[in-house]
Amino acid sequence: MSALSNLPRLVTWLIGLSLWFAGDTLAANPFARATLATKGTIYAGQQVEIDIDVFVPNYFLTPPQFPLFDLQGAVVTMPDDRGLNLNETVDGEAFSGIRKTYVITPQAAGNYALPTIVIPFGYAAVPGQTTQGKVTVPRLKFAVEAVPGSVGGAPGVTAGEITITQTFDRDPAGLHVGDALVRTVTTRAAGLAPMMIPEPSLKAPEGVKIYQHDPVLSEERTPRGEVAAGLRKDTATYVFAEPGTFSLPAITLEWFNPQSGKTETAGADGAQVEVGAAPATEVALAPPAPPPAEEPFDWLWWTAATAAVLAFALLVQIAANLAGRLETWIDAALTRNAQSEETAFRHVLDACRDHDRVRLESALDRWSRKTGNVPLAKWVERFADPQTRTAFAHQRHARYGTLQSQHQRPDFARLRSGLKVARRRWLEDDFSDDDSPPTDELPDLNPVFANASHKPL
Missing domain, CATH: 2.60.40 (Immunoglobulin-like)
Structure with a gap:
C-alpha cells in the first residue's frame, strides 16, 4: 500500500524532471x-x-x-x-x-x-x-488602410516626400528647323523604391517627333549607406521639323504623405520652344579647277621610308625578345621567393600576428617540412628559450588537447618574438656547421656486425 501511495508523487516528479530537461533543450x-x-x-x-x-x-x-x-x-x-x-x-x-x-x-x-x-x-x-x-x-x-480620397481603394503614390526637377541641353528659345532638344526629368521620392515611381508624361506637341530613352533607376544613400530616397531619371529627345512656337506640357504628380495625412502635388513647369527657319546656305559659283599635275616618282623618299620601317620592325623584335626574357626572369625570381624558407617562416609570423591557431599550425608544419626540422618540437627544444618553449607547448595543448584546453588563448606575442630569435639561432648554427660533415641520426639500413662469422653454405 505504501508503494501505491507514493506512485502519484513519483509520476509527478518524473514529469517535472522531463519538462525541466525539455525547457533547457528548447x-x-x-x-x-x-x-x-x-x-x-x-x-x-x-x-x-x-x-x-x-x-x-x-x-x-x-x-x-x-x-x-x-x-x-x-x-x-x-x-x-x-x-x-x-x-x-x-x-x-x-x-x-x-x-x-x-x-x-x-x-x-x-x-x-x-x-x-x-x-x-x-x-x-x-x-x-x-x-x-x-x-x-x-x-x-x-x-x-486606403488612401483618403482614393477611388476604389487604389494605391496611388504614397511617399514621404517627392520632388521633380528638369533640365534642357540647350536654350529652348534658340532652335532652328532640324534641331533636337533633350529634356531630362528627375523624380526623387523619399521612402519609395525606384521601381515604384510613376513614369512622367513627356508628350510632344503636334508636328514634333519625340524619342524616349529607357529610364535610369537608382537610390540615394546617406553617408552611412542607408537608403534615403528612390531616384528615377527619364530622358526624351524632341525633333522639330517645322518652324513655329511649340509648348512642352508641364509635369505633375499627386502623392499622399502619410506623415501629414494629406495629398500633395509635385511638378515641373512646361517650356515654350521657339523654332526658326533653317539658315540659308550660299553656293558660290567658280570655274572648274584644273586637273592636278602628276609628280615624278620619288625613289629616294620611298627607299628611306622602307629602311625606316625595317629598322623599326627590327627594334620591335629585339624589344619583344628582351621583354620575354625579363618576364621569364621575374617569374622565376617570384617563384623562388614564394617557395623560399624565409617566405614560409613569414607565414608563421603572420599567423601569430593574426592570432589564428589553425593557420599557425599549418604554417609551422610547412616550414618544418621545408627546412627538415621534423619533428618541430625537437627544433624548439634546441633553439628556443624557456618562455618560447612554454608558449609552444600551450599552443599545441590548446590545438590538440581537451575541449576545455581549446578555449585557452595561446601567447601569440611570445611565440612570434621567440620563434624569430630561435630561427636566427638556427641559421647561425646552420651556417657555422656548413664545413662539418653531415650527420645522420638514423641507423644504417644494412649494419655490418664485426663479430659475425660468414660461413659458406
Missing part, C-alpha cells in the same frame, strides 16, 4: 522573430519594412539563406544591404543573430500576413562542429 534551440519596423497607420502604396531575425546558440558557421517570397496583392523586395549582426541572451544562454529587412509595398487596402518562410543555416551547436538547422518565421500580420 532554450538552446535556434529561433526566428519577425518585427514590423514601420510604425503608425499604413496606407496602400506605402513601403512597409519588416525585420526578420534568426538566432542560434553560440555562432553561425554558414549564414542563413533568406528567401524572397511572394505576397498576394503586394510587391516584395529585399535590399542588397548586408545583414545586421545581433547578440542576445535568452534564459542565461548566449545567442548570435542576423537580421535582414524586407520591403513590402501593398497595392490595396486590407489585411496582410506573411506566408510560411523557412530559413536554413549552419551553426555551432557543439563548438568546432557544424550543425545544419532551419527555423520557421512567425506569420506576422498587419493591416493596410
Whole structure:
C-alpha cells in the first residue's frame, strides 16, 4: 500500500524532471522573430519594412539563406544591404543573430500576413562542429488602410516626400528647323523604391517627333549607406521639323504623405520652344579647277621610308625578345621567393600576428617540412628559450588537447618574438656547421656486425 501511495508523487516528479530537461533543450534551440519596423497607420502604396531575425546558440558557421517570397496583392523586395549582426541572451544562454529587412509595398487596402518562410543555416551547436538547422518565421500580420480620397481603394503614390526637377541641353528659345532638344526629368521620392515611381508624361506637341530613352533607376544613400530616397531619371529627345512656337506640357504628380495625412502635388513647369527657319546656305559659283599635275616618282623618299620601317620592325623584335626574357626572369625570381624558407617562416609570423591557431599550425608544419626540422618540437627544444618553449607547448595543448584546453588563448606575442630569435639561432648554427660533415641520426639500413662469422653454405 505504501508503494501505491507514493506512485502519484513519483509520476509527478518524473514529469517535472522531463519538462525541466525539455525547457533547457528548447532554450538552446535556434529561433526566428519577425518585427514590423514601420510604425503608425499604413496606407496602400506605402513601403512597409519588416525585420526578420534568426538566432542560434553560440555562432553561425554558414549564414542563413533568406528567401524572397511572394505576397498576394503586394510587391516584395529585399535590399542588397548586408545583414545586421545581433547578440542576445535568452534564459542565461548566449545567442548570435542576423537580421535582414524586407520591403513590402501593398497595392490595396486590407489585411496582410506573411506566408510560411523557412530559413536554413549552419551553426555551432557543439563548438568546432557544424550543425545544419532551419527555423520557421512567425506569420506576422498587419493591416493596410486606403488612401483618403482614393477611388476604389487604389494605391496611388504614397511617399514621404517627392520632388521633380528638369533640365534642357540647350536654350529652348534658340532652335532652328532640324534641331533636337533633350529634356531630362528627375523624380526623387523619399521612402519609395525606384521601381515604384510613376513614369512622367513627356508628350510632344503636334508636328514634333519625340524619342524616349529607357529610364535610369537608382537610390540615394546617406553617408552611412542607408537608403534615403528612390531616384528615377527619364530622358526624351524632341525633333522639330517645322518652324513655329511649340509648348512642352508641364509635369505633375499627386502623392499622399502619410506623415501629414494629406495629398500633395509635385511638378515641373512646361517650356515654350521657339523654332526658326533653317539658315540659308550660299553656293558660290567658280570655274572648274584644273586637273592636278602628276609628280615624278620619288625613289629616294620611298627607299628611306622602307629602311625606316625595317629598322623599326627590327627594334620591335629585339624589344619583344628582351621583354620575354625579363618576364621569364621575374617569374622565376617570384617563384623562388614564394617557395623560399624565409617566405614560409613569414607565414608563421603572420599567423601569430593574426592570432589564428589553425593557420599557425599549418604554417609551422610547412616550414618544418621545408627546412627538415621534423619533428618541430625537437627544433624548439634546441633553439628556443624557456618562455618560447612554454608558449609552444600551450599552443599545441590548446590545438590538440581537451575541449576545455581549446578555449585557452595561446601567447601569440611570445611565440612570434621567440620563434624569430630561435630561427636566427638556427641559421647561425646552420651556417657555422656548413664545413662539418653531415650527420645522420638514423641507423644504417644494412649494419655490418664485426663479430659475425660468414660461413659458406
